Amino acid sequence: MPSSVVNLTVNGREQEFLARPAESLLTSLRDRLGLMAAKRGCAQGSCGTCTVLVDDKPVMSCLVAVETIEAAEVRTLEGVADGERLDEVQQAFLDGFATQCGFCTAGMIMTAEALLAENPDPTHDEVVEAISGNVCRCTGYRAIVAAILDAAGRRK
Ligand code: FES
Ligand code: FES
Structure with missing residues (x-):
């Protein structure tokens, strides 16, 4: 071909x-x-x-x-990381136990990066909406949403 x-x-x-x-x-x-x-x-x-x-x-x-x-x-x-230094979203996922098996994590983080680039101070509902196309079978989403909000705070 x-x-x-x-x-x-x-x-x-x-x-x-x-x-x-x-x-x-x-x-x-x-x-x-x-x-x-x-x-x-x-x-x-x-x-x-x-x-x-x-x-x-x-x-x-x-x-x-x-x-x-x-x-x-x-x-x-x-x-995303700067050499050995994780960026704020990665660090917030790590600190907030927002990853378990990790299969969804790369996609979740890239979705979060796009959200925070466009909307640096999202509401809880805006985060939920942004990640609505990303499926996670492990975490129940709560820790992921919290980590993205935490990352937004770290960037302020
Ligand atoms: S592998 Fe692309 S959306 Fe599932
Ligand atoms: S951490 Fe396992 S699918 Fe999200």
């Missing part, structure tokens, strides 16, 4: 690679670039574990054909 060349900036680094027709961004990130934080859960847009930012907007990367975002800026969880 013919492949096409795709150029993206991923976590600040320019990347050029071959992708199959209709290959998902999630597959490109995991299988071609070795970035494994975004998870393959449902692979059909239902769980949010694959959430990354494309040009600062959260997207379910399993639903995005990578050839349609040529030259975009992609950010994944691997690009």
